[in-house]
Amino acid sequence: MLASDWLPILESHQDELLDEIGLYGYEFIQGGPFGNTLEYRCGAQWLVLEAVHHDGSKKAVRVPVHDRFAQEDHLDRLRYVSNKLKEQDADWFPFFEIEEYDFGSDIDLSPCPVMVMDWIEGETYASAMWKNREDPHELENLDYQLSNLIQEMRDGGFDHGDVSVSNLRVRANGMMMLLDPDSLVHESMELSESLELGHPTWNHPGRGVEHTKHLHIIPFELMKWFNRSLQNNSNLLEQEPDLEEFYYTEYDLKNPYQSQRFLRLMSACNLNPHAFQDHDLIHLMDALEDDFDNIGQHIELPQKKSIEPRVTIEYLLNVQPIKKPHPRQERVKKPKQRVLKPTPFFQEFNRFNEE
Amino acid sequence: MKATTTNPALVMILVDGSHSTGASWVIDDKTGQESTVSRSIQDGVNRALHDLIINVCYADGVILGRINLGVVVAQGDEVRWGLDCEEPEDGWLDVASWANLAPQPANANEIPQWLSLQPEGKTPLIEGWESCFSTIEKYRQQYPESSVLLMTLTDGLFSELDLTEEIQDDLSKRQASCVGDASYLHLIGHISPDGKPATLFPEELPEGEYEQLLFELSTVLPSHLLDNGATEFCGVPISKRSRAYVHNADHGLLSELIQLGSRVVDGNVVVVNPTKGETEEE
Numbered sequence: 348m349l350a351s352d353w354l355p356i357l358e359s360h361q362d363e364l365l366d367e368i369g370l371y372g373y374e375f376i377q378g379g380p381f382g383n384t385l386e387y388r389c390g391a392q393w394l395v396l397e398a399v400h401h402d403g404s405k406k407a408v409r410v411p412v413h414d415r416f417a418q419e420d421h422l423d424r425l426r427y428v429s430n431k432l433k434e435q436d437a438d439w440f441p442f443f444e445i446e447e448y449d450f451g452s453d454i455d456l457s458p459c460p461v462m463v464m465d466w467i468e469g470e471t472y473a474s475a476m477w478k479n480r481e482d483p484h485e486l487e488n489l490d491y492q493l494s495n496l497i498q499e500m501r502d503g504g505f506d507h508g509d510v511s512v513s514n515l516r517v518r519a520n521g522m523m524m525l526l527d528p529d530s531l532v533h534e535s536m537e538l539s540e541s542l543e544l545g546h547p548t549w550n551h552p553g554r555g556v557e558h559t560k561h562l563h564i565i566p567f568e569l570m571k572w573f574n575r576s577l578q579n580n581s582n583l584l585e586q587e588p589d590l591e592e593f594y595y596t597e598y599d600l601k602n603p604y605q606s607q608r609f610l611r612l613m614s615a616c617n618l619n620p621h622a623f624q625d626h627d628l629i630h631l632m633d634a635l636e637d638d639f640d641n642i643g644q645h646i647e648l649p650q651k652k653s654i655e656p657r658v659t660i661e662y663l664l665n666v667q668p669i670k671k672p673h674p675r676q677e678r679v680k681k682p683k684q685r686v687l688k689p690t691p692f693f694q695e696f697n698r699f700n701e702e
Numbered sequence: 703m704k705a706t707t708t709n710p711a712l713v714m715i716l717v718d719g720s721h722s723t724g725a726s727w728v729i730d731d732k733t734g735q736e737s738t739v740s741r742s743i744q745d746g747v748n749r750a751l752h753d754l755i756i757n758v759c760y761a762d763g764v765i766l767g768r769i770n771l772g773v774v775v776a777q778g779d780e781v782r783w784g785l786d787c788e789e790p791e792d793g794w795l796d797v798a799s800w801a802n803l804a805p806q807p808a809n810a811n812e813i814p815q816w817l818s819l820q821p822e823g824k825t826p827l828i829e830g831w832e833s834c835f836s837t838i839e840k841y842r843q844q845y846p847e848s849s850v851l852l853m854t855l856t857d858g859l860f861s862e863l864d865l866t867e868e869i870q871d872d873l874s875k876r877q878a879s880c881v882g883d884a885s886y887l888h889l890i891g892h893i894s895p896d897g898k899p900a901t902l903f904p905e906e907l908p909e910g911e912y913e914q915l916l917f918e919l920s921t922v923l924p925s926h927l928l929d930n931g932a933t934e935f936c937g938v939p940i941s942k943r944s945r946a947y948v949h950n951a952d953h954g955l956l957s958e959l960i961q962l963g964s965r966v967v968d969g970n971v972v973v974v975n976p977t978k979g980e981t982e983e984e
Contacts, residue, residue, distance in 0.1 A: 349757045351756040381806070388761070388762065474762075589706035589707040589768070591705075592709070
């Protein structure tokens with residue numbers, strides 16, 4: 348089902364649906380291209396509606412566009428990932444839960460899974476790069492935020508199969524968040540195959556469903572080297588790009604050494620296209636030319652930092668003997684802040700730590 | 703067939719506006735409700751244009767220029783521009799120019815009416831195709847990497863056309879030369895009062911001179927429809943050899959065929975019977 352099929356159905360079920368999934372006092376925002384439908388964001392797997400409470404808080408309500416993503420095995424996988432994120436108190440991915448709703452004869456799925464997710468305000472990484480294309484300092488900060496996010500994801504044992512400029516949101520405070528739970532996997536899941544291949548202009552052309560590990564490596568490197576090249580040459584983005592084809596095309600990723608776009612990146616990085624050079628951008632291009640299974644021969648695969656598991660309230664209540672029980676209170680999440688801009692001292696300190 | 707602002711897709715619609723499309727047919731088997739063929743085509747096209755905006759062009763609160771549009775009506779003695787504006791020099795409009803051409807619907811969820819048909823006269827369909835092929839040729843020069851969709855909707859009484867073999871050959875060659883190596887789909891919906899049984903997404907050359915011409919002009923169904931595991935479309939078996947051509951389909955299938963036009967442009971096709979474990983790109 349596409350957005351055009353879903354919108355009238357959702358409009359007619361609005362009140363019952365929101366109550367059924369526990370969003371009391373919420374309503375969907377009106378909008379759409381002609382202002383006479385619900386406001387929405389369109390994806391290949393889920394249609395995202397914007398629900399707002401009268402107190403101003405917002406939730407993303409997602410209904411499946413493609414039946415495959417509404418099947419029970421995938422929903423189990425989403426629930427597992429959701430619990431893992433909750434266990435780790437992850438702040439790089441929005442919290443989400445799977446609910447159900449019966450649309451009756453209006454759609455074939457009965458009951459239909461409905462995903463309720465924290466609404467993430469902010470612009471896409473694509474939009475942030477376009478707006479700041481002539482500000483190397485801001486681009487550097489965005490690059491730093493992305494690196495931090497990816498490191499946090501890796502440290503938590505997660506991998507993501509569709510890291511792209513549209514699935515990354517930059518919040519007003521500069522922090523970045525990743526979206527699209529369908530592509531999120533945890534190392535403990537031990538999957539035998541992936542459900543999707545990610546966006547074709549941000550992924551290795553040789554990646555298949557049999558590949559289940561190191562899925563974020565190539566997209567991350569592609570974004571990293573685009574950003575760093577843009578810092579040196581703002582003309583890489585001459586007109587506002589489309590999210591569907593932000594810079595690279597499928598042809599570029601299949602033929603990096605014949606690609607004019609990679610040539611422009613090399614030039615921005617002061618690399619000579621006719622000479623052998625030991626540079627990470629060249630390693631990325633070599634990895635794209637080689638099989639997906641061999642990317643570790645070109646790009647250093649990440650080493651996961653061991654993190655101490657955080658103590659949860661459930662653990663404290665159920666495992667530890669508690670002498671004086673206190674009434675259980677709703678946990679107030681303390682906002683964490685990443686460093687927005689690395690100072691030279693912290694850069695040196697981090698380098699020292701890595702060594 | 704991904705449409706982007708860098709490589710916007712061209713959607714070209716050639717509509718038969720002849721007098722004979724004013725004939726009535728049953729549009730609801732259960733209630734017996736009738737409408738004219740012309741009205742069915744008009745509603746189908748308007749719905750398809752609406753879907754293009756909703757499903758392909760609208761993102762993050764703005765309408766993106768991913769679809770350029772040309773609509774021509776073959777009617778009487780001429781091929782005329784089909785939208786409510788002056789005919790553009792290039793033969794197509796960008797989305798910012800065509801999206802707002804329809805009057806604002808009075809009711810929420812009502813579909814805007816870009817195309818309005820008043821059946822009259824004959825069907826200069828060959829001139830219609832020649833006009834479309836010229837536009838496609840110009841488009842390919844300006845957007846060599848873009849994909850192109852041509853949709854022909856007709857009740858064509860081909861006996862009124864001077865369809866010599868030479869003309870048919872010329873049409874096929876002209877189409878091939880203007881399209882080149884573009885990602886191209888030609889959907890043909892043909893509703894004729896000839897009483898012949900329906901021919902739906904045929905794999906082999908059908909019988910009948912005119913059916914064979916339309917079969918030759920139509921392209922195969924888009925591969926990504928089948929790559930996703932579909933083996934049928936609205937109950938009709940399809941394969942990688944199936945042509946995007948239906949002859950004497952019922953109202954429901956004709957509507958679906960027109961809708962299909964709006965769904966193949968961004969490669970986002972509804973899969974009828976996906977098999978477990980198959981993949982789709984976001």
